[in-house]
Amino acid sequence: MISLNGVDKTYRGRNFEVAALRSLSLAVPQGQYLSVVGKSGSGKSSLMKIIGLLDFDYEGVYELSGRSLRGVGDQALSQARRRIGYVFQDFQLVSRFTVRRNLEIASVIRHGSVDAAQVAQGLEDVGLADKALSYPDELSGGQKQRVAIARAMLGGPDLLIADEPTGALDGATASAILDLLADIHQRHDCSILVVTHDDEVAAAAERTVELVAGEVVRDVLR
Amino acid sequence: MTYFAKLCIEGLRYNKVRSFLTGLGVLVGVGSVVLILALTTSLSAHLGNQSTDRFTVGLSSSAEANADVVAALATAPMSARVEAVRLRPDVSAVEVETPGRTLSVTSPDGSTMADLRCAFDDNVEVVEGRPFSEATGNVAIMYANPEFRESTQVGSVIGIDGAAFTVIGLTQNLGPDGSTRLFLPQRAAEHVQLTEAQASSSFTVIVRQPEDLAETRADVLAQLNDGIDASLKFVDFSAEEGAMLEEMFQTLGLFLGLIASISLAVAALNIVNVMYISTLERADEIAIYRSLGMTRNHVRGLFLMESLVVVTTFALVGCVVGYLIAAVILTLVKVPLAFGWTTIGLLLLVVLLVGAGGGLYPANKAAGIDPVRLLH
Numbered sequence: 001m002i003s004l005n006g007v008d009k010t011y012r013g014r015n016f017e018v019a020a021l022r023s024l025s026l027a028v029p030q031g032q033y034l035s036v037v038g039k040s041g042s043g044k045s046s047l048m049k050i051i052g053l054l055d056f057d058y059e060g061v062y063e064l065s066g067r068s069l070r071g072v073g074d075q076a077l078s079q080a081r082r083r084i085g086y087v088f089q090d091f092q093l094v095s096r097f098t099v100r101r102n103l104e105i106a107s108v109i110r111h112g113s114v115d116a117a118q119v120a121q122g123l124e125d126v127g128l129a130d131k132a133l134s135y136p137d138e139l140s141g142g143q144k145q146r147v148a149i150a151r152a153m154l155g156g157p158d159l160l161i162a163d164e165p166t167g168a169l170d171g172a173t174a175s176a177i178l179d180l181l182a183d184i185h186q187r188h189d190c191s192i193l194v195v196t197h198d199d200e201v202a203a204a205a206e207r208t209v210e211l212v213a214g215e216v217v218r219d220v221l222r
Numbered sequence: 223m224t225y226f227a228k229l230c231i232e233g234l235r236y237n238k239v240r241s242f243l244t245g246l247g248v249l250v251g252v253g254s255v256v257l258i259l260a261l262t263t264s265l266s267a268h269l270g271n272q273s274t275d276r277f278t279v280g281l282s283s284s285a286e287a288n289a290d291v292v293a294a295l296a297t298a299p300m301s302a303r304v305e306a307v308r309l310r311p312d313v314s315a316v317e318v319e320t321p322g323r324t325l326s327v328t329s330p331d332g333s334t335m336a337d338l339r340c341a342f343d344d345n346v347e348v349v350e351g352r353p354f355s356e357a358t359g360n361v362a363i364m365y366a367n368p369e370f371r372e373s374t375q376v377g378s379v380i381g382i383d384g385a386a387f388t389v390i391g392l393t394q395n396l397g398p399d400g401s402t403r404l405f406l407p408q409r410a411a412e413h414v415q416l417t418e419a420q421a422s423s424s425f426t427v428i429v430r431q432p433e434d435l436a437e438t439r440a441d442v443l444a445q446l447n448d449g450i451d452a453s454l455k456f457v458d459f460s461a462e463e464g465a466m467l468e469e470m471f472q473t474l475g476l477f478l479g480l481i482a483s484i485s486l487a488v489a490a491l492n493i494v495n496v497m498y499i500s501t502l503e504r505a506d507e508i509a510i511y512r513s514l515g516m517t518r519n520h521v522r523g524l525f526l527m528e529s530l531v532v533v534t535t536f537a538l539v540g541c542v543v544g545y546l547i548a549a550v551i552l553t554l555v556k557v558p559l560a561f562g563w564t565t566i567g568l569l570l571l572v573v574l575l576v577g578a579g580g581g582l583y584p585a586n587k588a589a590g591i592d593p594v595r596l597l598h
Contacts, residue, residue, distance in 0.1 A: 054597070
């Protein structure tokens with residue numbers, strides 16, 4: 001599903017040049033739960049941006065489901081993004097909309113109209129059906145992240161990318177989120193990519209890739 | 223599309239006060255322009271309708287015209303020419319302004335002066351107050367003109383040639399010439415000098431069929447100018463006056479409309495500013511939409527729609543408000559409202575273009591927001 005071949009990513013400034021990724025090659029089959037771990041500056045965020053179609057300034061080849069999306073128009077890019085679910089460290093819910101409305105927007109963008117049944121099922125799957133009319137500010141951190149996961153999973157994406165999904169959560173809540181991701185991995189045929197600096201979070205995945213200075217130094221399949 | 227519209231409304235509700243104030247600027251701008259257009263159009267139309275059944279003809283002469291000829295035409299009864307016009311089958315009546323005698327009269331408080339046609343008549347009948355036979359000294363009787371009721375009451379003191387005259391009565395009598403406004407007792411003729419009014423060579427023609435006004439006017443002028451000295455010409459004064467007034471109102475309307483348009487332009491700039499601020503404030507929200515797969519065009523369309531909704535809604539309200547205010551004002555001055563729907567339609571089109579244009583820059587900015595900003 002994900003195929004990176006000799007990818008180089010360099011950040012250039014007026015007086016500096018930093019190689020974030022160095023000839024990185026990585027293949028992720030469909031349905032795999034992969035964690036990418038590394039310290040700050042290891043290149044994991046750069047890798048996530050490239051995989052998540054958020055950055056196209058790199059050298060090498062990246063193919064998603066056998067297709068390179070570099071240079072495509074916004075229409076094709078947006079269409080590809082509808083098949084990717086993003087979960088962010090600070091949840092990124094629209095605070096002036098209810099929980100249900102946050103999911104409805106995702107449904108409209110992805111399918112052209114609101115699929116009320118799908119929205120209801122999505123909230124049910126993350127255990128927040130009773131919070132449909134609540135606003136994000138009325139939820140705990142764990143609940144917000146659940147809503148974010150429900151939104152990302154709406155419509156059954158091919159790839160779920162989670163950027164430090166437990167970074168803003170306490171231990172117990174973080175475990176609950178990891179359990180939810182594991183449950184999603186069991187029930188859905190989507191690939192999951194979790195980017196984290198936390199080894200314990202990384203260990204929850206079935207495969208862990210460790211980056212140091214932009215290179216893969218460890219690749220463990222459990 | 224429905225949900226898209228819902229998102230648009232939600233966007234406007236993001237900051238209700240700001241959206242309202244932005245729209246209020248559009249309302250004031252559009253309302254001002256509509257008000258001015260309605261007033262000037264209605265006044266101009268009213269003037270045009272005033273003389274649908276009549277026109278005023280007068281003599282125009284060049285500088286080289288023979289003064290004797292002018293004088294002969296001006297002072298002679300003009301009966302032959304006037305009578306010929308009066309006898310036309312398409313003419314109902316001819317009103318001739320006759321020369322008379324006037325006095326310079328000062329109002330009771332001394333603030334205004336007027337030249338009034340005057341006559342010496344001991345026997346003028348009064349409808350209020352007392353006749354000259356029951357008074358002595360400097361006394362006067364005035365025509366009970368409803369328009370000047372406040373300033374011409376029994377007991378008022380007016381000034382004539384520096385002397386004070388007391389109004390002892392009011393009359394409905396307009397004298398033999400039909401235009402006398404002031405009567406003095408015969409004894410006053412010894413010390414009050416009347417001024418000879420300028421002879422007039424103009425007269426008003428009233429047509430039988432108002433729909434034939436233009437044709438009749440052309441025929442009458444041709445008839446009057448037939449055989450006249452080459453340096454002289456009978457012209458339609460009312461048309462010139464009407465055209466002059468119409469031009470004056472149009473120029474005034476244009477000028478005031480220009481000023482009102484400035485407020486509209488300011489409102490447009492405000493839309494650009496406010497929508498741009500909204501884009502900056504909602505950058506994360508837009509990035510979320512983009513991460514979910516919303517295209518740039520959809521984002522652009524969303525923000526453009528927000529701008530157009532505000533502009534259209536408040537522009538329509540502004541039209542109604544401007545129209546209502548114009549209706550009230552025109553009702554007070556007893557002028558019928560002449561409503562130019564075409565002009566209003568064009569104005570709304572301009573406003574929509576302004577709204578779209580004003581919202582385009584912030585919409586493009588919004589469309590350029592990248593979801594990568596959501597990542598740490």
